[in-house]
Every structure is written in structure tokens, then in C-alpha cells.
Amino acid sequence: MKVLVINCGSSSLKYQLIDSETESVLAKGLCERIGIDGRLTHKPTGKDKVEIETAMPNHTAAVSLVLKELTDEKNGVIKSLDEIGAVGHRVVHGGEKFASSTILTDEVLKQVEECNDLAPLHNPANLIGINACKELMPNVPMVGVFDTAFHQTMPKEAYLYGLPYEYYEKYGIRRYGFHGTSHSFVSKRVAEILGKDPKDLKVVVCHLGNGSSVCAVDGGKSVDTSMGLTPLEGVPMGTRSGSLDPAIIEFIAEKENLSLHEVMNVLNKKSGVEGISGISSDFRDLEKAAEEGDERAYAAQKCFSYAVAKYVGAYAAAMGGVDVVAFTAGVGENDSVIRAMVGEYLGFLGIKIDPEKNNCRGVERVISTDDSTALAMIVPTNEELAIARETVALLK
Numbered sequence: 185m186k187v188l189v190i191n192c193g194s195s196s197l198k199y200q201l202i203d204s205e206t207e208s209v210l211a212k213g214l215c216e217r218i219g220i221d222g223r224l225t226h227k228p229t230g231k232d233k234v235e236i237e238t239a240m241p242n243h244t245a246a247v248s249l250v251l252k253e254l255t256d257e258k259n260g261v262i263k264s265l266d267e268i269g270a271v272g273h274r275v276v277h278g279g280e281k282f283a284s285s286t287i288l289t290d291e292v293l294k295q296v297e298e299c300n301d302l303a304p305l306h307n308p309a310n311l312i313g314i315n316a317c318k319e320l321m322p323n324v325p326m327v328g329v330f331d332t333a334f335h336q337t338m339p340k341e342a343y344l345y346g347l348p349y350e351y352y353e354k355y356g357i358r359r360y361g362f363h364g365t366s367h368s369f370v371s372k373r374v375a376e377i378l379g380k381d382p383k384d385l386k387v388v389v390c391h392l393g394n395g396s397s398v399c400a401v402d403g404g405k406s407v408d409t410s411m412g413l414t415p416l417e418g419v420p421m422g423t424r425s426g427s428l429d430p431a432i433i434e435f436i437a438e439k440e441n442l443s444l445h446e447v448m449n450v451l452n453k454k455s456g457v458e459g460i461s462g463i464s465s466d467f468r469d470l471e472k473a474a475e476e477g478d479e480r481a482y483a484a485q486k487c488f489s490y491a492v493a494k495y496v497g498a499y500a501a502a503m504g505g506v507d508v509v510a511f512t513a514g515v516g517e518n519d520s521v522i523r524a525m526v527g528e529y530l531g532f533l534g535i536k537i538d539p540e541k542n543n544c545r546g547v548e549r550v551i552s553t554d555d556s557t558a559l560a561m562i563v564p565t566n567e568e569l570a571i572a573r574e575t576v577a578l579l580k
């Protein structure tokens with residue numbers, strides 16, 4: 185079956201058309217500046233990349249353009265839309281309603297909408313993408329794959345905050361966690377690579393990208409994760425602060441004369457490694473600056489790595505040990521400096537990073553020394569493939 189995977193943001197839409205039998209990507213691309221002007225970058229496998237600047241007043245127009253390119257005589261990869269057997273949608277927040285992927289019926293869409301409060305920047309955009317696809321492909325089954333679903337197995341002690349319990353009951357304030365599709369994919373892949381049953385493994389997945397989260401996967405199930413009610417909690421990220429003393433919010437508001445909304449904007453967009461370094465949210469820029477002697481860039485790298493390592497330590501306690509620490513996503517897969525810095529703290533688990541094995545990018549491999557008693561690995565994530573697999577599995 186050919187599955188169209190859609191990841192829809194407020195002004196952008198990423199897509200991949202995947203052949204689920206061969207698990208190959210037939211085409212992928214990105215619509216940007218939807219509702220502003222509109223730009224489509226379309227990469228059909230085996231053909232030239234196409235860039236089109238054209239009006240995209242809304243998401244329906246963007247999806248319509250994508251479908252046109254997919255079936256285009258020159259740039260297309262399929263003859264007709266009938267070849268698309270299903271659409272898999274990334275949905276950011278499924279609250280406590282969705283512990284697994286679900287066929288997006290009208291009833292389900294209502295329930296997704298009820299989660300909008302919990303992810304006001306993401307879920308409404310996801311819904312717009314779903315509705316645009318439904319409008320243009322009314323007879324094709326649509327499946328929702330939730331970032332939060334994998335973490336619904338967390339025990340209560342991991343998901344409750346130390347707040348009045350009625351806030352959990354009334355508003356659903358609890359830890360939900362994100363990047364679930366990636367944490368699930370990577371932890372399963374770790375078991376496959378090692379030829380083990382996921383039930384027999386304790387894995388800490390470090391999904392380190394622009395947004396970063398760490399997850400404890402015990403016996404194939406998420407038992408704790410660093411992101412919380414929203415993707416702001418956890419390690420310091422590209423521009424997000426991660427966890428901090430909650431009293432800092434009021435303190436900054438008073439000192440800088442900012443509204444609550446403005447402080448939250450600082451925590452989301454001006455903090456993290458960009459805030460600490462004053463240079464960039466991109467770890468490549470930090471590495472270059474640190475090499476040239478910039479102390480704040482180095483401090484940003486260290487704060488980030490230290491925070492990641494602290495979560496690994498916490499999850500070793502939560503799971504009563506760790507068999508594998510797996511690095512994934514943009515930074516985890518590519519940044520050998522950060523992996524080495526995190527690795528420096530992992531001696532207590534019997535993990536020592538081998539500098540030679542670690543000197544690589546984007547490959548699946550063990551990077552700990554042969555005499556380590558637990559493993560450190562790089563396992564590239566593939567959220568789109570995971571969404572396509574979920575979609576097919578559900579429809580079967």
C-alpha cells in the first residue's frame with residue numbers, strides 16, 4: 185500500500201509518500217508560508233527536486249498542490265490518486281484519550297479537538313491538515329498517530345505533578361510527554377539490532393534535536409519521559425528553557441516588566457542553548473564557536489549534555505538499571521561532541537564511549553567500548569516510516 189504521511193504545522197506542511205511494502209520513500213517535500221504567499225519543495229525519488237513559488241491561501245490549497253505534484257506527468261511518482269491507500273497524520277497531543285493510533289472518524293476528530301487546549305500551537309494546525317486531506321480525498325482512510333500515545337503507559341508517580349490533585353482532575357494537568365513515535369521506533373529498533381525481545385531490555389532513548397526529550401523504555405513501554413504537559417519541560421533545547429525553578433517566571437516578569445505571555449515567549453523562543461550561548465540554537469554553530477574558544481557556547485554544550493546525563497541517571501533509578509542508552513534525532517545522530525560529553529557522565533552505568541566508533545554521523549551503530557557493561561548506540565529515527573507502519577497496521 186502507498187501511504188501519504190502528513191505533518192502539518194500552522195504555516196507549513198511536510199509530507200512523504202511511502203510504499204509500505206518496500207518501506208521506500210517515493211517522494212517527500214515541504215509546503216512553507218501557507219497563508220502568507222507559498223513555497224513548495226518537492227523531491228520525487230530518482231528525479232530532480234522541484235521548487236515552486238505559488239499562492240497557498242490555506243492548507244487545502246497546499247494539500248491540493250502536493251497531490252497535483254505527486255501525480256504530475258513530469259514530477260510525479262504515481263499515475264493517479266487512487267494509488268494512495270491511506271493517509272497517516274502526525275497529531276501532537278492526544279491527551280489521555282489516545283493511547284494508540286486511531287482511524288480519524290468524525291467522532292475521533294471531535295475528541296482530538298477537545299485536546300486543543302493542551303497544545304494550542306500544534307493540534308489546531310494538525311486538524312486543519314486532516315480536514316484538508318479529508319476534503320480532497322474523501323474516500324481514503326485517515327489515521328492519526330499521536331506524539332503522546334506511547335507515553336500513556338507511564339505510572340501515576342511519573343505523570344503526576346506536585347500540584348493540587350483537582351488540577352489534574354479538572355484540567356488534565358499532568359505529564360504527557362512527546363516524541364512518542366520516535367521513542368517507540370528507536371527502542372524497538374534497538375531490540376531488533378540486538379536480536380532481543382523488547383520485553384527484556386531497559387533502554388533510555390535520548391531524542392536530541394531542536395526539541396529534545398529523554399525517555400525511559402522498560403520492557404518496551406514508556407515509564408517516564410522528560411517533556412511534560414507541554415514540550416517546554418525537560419532538558420534545555422535549541423531555544424526552549426527546559427525545566428527551571430517555577431518562581432523564575434514571576435521574577436523575570438517583575439524585573440523585566442513583562443507580561444506572563446511575554447515571559448513564556450522568552451522561555452520558548454529565546455532560551456535554551458541559544459539563550460545561554462547568545463549565538464545560535466544550532467549545535468553546529470555552537471561547536472564551531474566553542475572550538476574557537478567561545479566560553480558561552482561551550483557552557484551551552486555542557487549544560488545541555490549535563491541535563492541529558494542527569495535524566496539518564498534518573499531513569500536508571502526509575503528502571504533499576506539501564507541496558508542501552510540510544511542517541512537519535514538531529515543532534516543525537518550527528519553531533520559526536522555532544523554524545524561524548526553525555527558519555528563522560530555514564531561511567532556509573534558501565535558505559536564508556538569509544539572515540540573512534542563515536543566519530544561518525546547518522547549511522548546505526550554501537551559507540552561504547554567493547555568492555556563496557558551496558559551499551560551506547562546511535563539509532564537514527566524515522567518518524568515518517570513509523571507513522572506509515574502504524575497506519576498500515578491499523579488498517580489491516
Ligand code: ADP
Binds near residue numbers: 422465518
Ligand atoms: P527537529 O526537532 O526540528 O525535528 P532535528 O531532529 O531535525 O530537529 O534536529 C535539528 C538540529 O540538529 C539542528 O538544529 C542542529 O542543531 C542539529 N544538527 C544537525 N546536523 C548536525 C551536525 N552535523 N552536527 C551537529 N548538530 C547537527
